[in-house]
Amino acid sequence: MKSSVISVPTKGKILISAPFLTDVFKRSVVFLCEHDEKGSLGFIINKPLKYKLNEILEDFPEFDAPVLFGGPVQTDLVNFIHRSGNIIKGGYEVNKGIFWGGDFEELKKHIELGVLNPSDFRFFLGYSGWGAGQLDREMKDTSWFIGEGLEEYIFNTDYKSLWSKTLRDLGREFALISSFPDDPSVN
Numbered sequence: 001m002k003s004s005v006i007s008v009p010t011k012g013k014i015l016i017s018a019p020f021l022t023d024v025f026k027r028s029v030v031f032l033c034e035h036d037e038k039g040s041l042g043f044i045i046n047k048p049l050k051y052k053l054n055e056i057l058e059d060f061p062e063f064d065a066p067v068l069f070g071g072p073v074q075t076d077l078v079n080f081i082h083r084s085g086n087i088i089k090g091g092y093e094v095n096k097g098i099f100w101g102g103d104f105e106e107l108k109k110h111i112e113l114g115v116l117n118p119s120d121f122r123f124f125l126g127y128s129g130w131g132a133g134q135l136d137r138e139m140k141d142t143s144w145f146i147g148e149g150l151e152e153y154i155f156n157t158d159y160k161s162l163w164s165k166t167l168r169d170l171g172r173e174f175a176l177i178s179s180f181p182d183d184p185s186v187n
Contacts, residue, residue: 074126084116120155165178
């Protein structure tokens with residue numbers, strides 16, 4: 001499925017980092033859950049961690065859903081995105097059928113009952129946040145490209161190729177960018 005190029009960040013879209021970013025956002029794809037005059041918040045969806053949630057959280061049932069590095073803000077905080085809004089109450093619908101958060105105790109209960117599919121969940125340590133106007137300034141500096149927040153991106157498990165794929169899906173003019181080497185000095 002192809003995304004169209006979007007120039008204004010809004011909730012439910014993805015931010016694709018420009019290839020010159022060398023910080024924590026290097027080759028990142030961020031699912032934007034909030035964007036308004038107060039700021040922006042999202043989660044990096046292509047940086048998996050080697051932990052299981054029950055290894056991080058005490059008294060959490062075993063659940064084989066991915067845990068990802070969501071961003072550099074509050075890295076001791078766990079958030080989740082899911083496709084189980086009909087089961088987990090209290091979530092915020094970001095895109096049609098894609099929810100952020102919900103009742104954590106209810107989540108644990110449903111995991112213990114075995115009624116949830118791990119592939120419908122993404123857990124995040126930390127988040128990506130921008131203050132008022134900060135993301136808009138970064139957009140003017142072309143630090144980010146914006147695409148559709150497609151379900152196939154958010155729940156993708158081919159993390160290594162997601163950055164390139166989302167750029168290619170923006171159109172031909174981004175195909176060259178998507179093939180830039182990770183370290184241009186070795187090219």
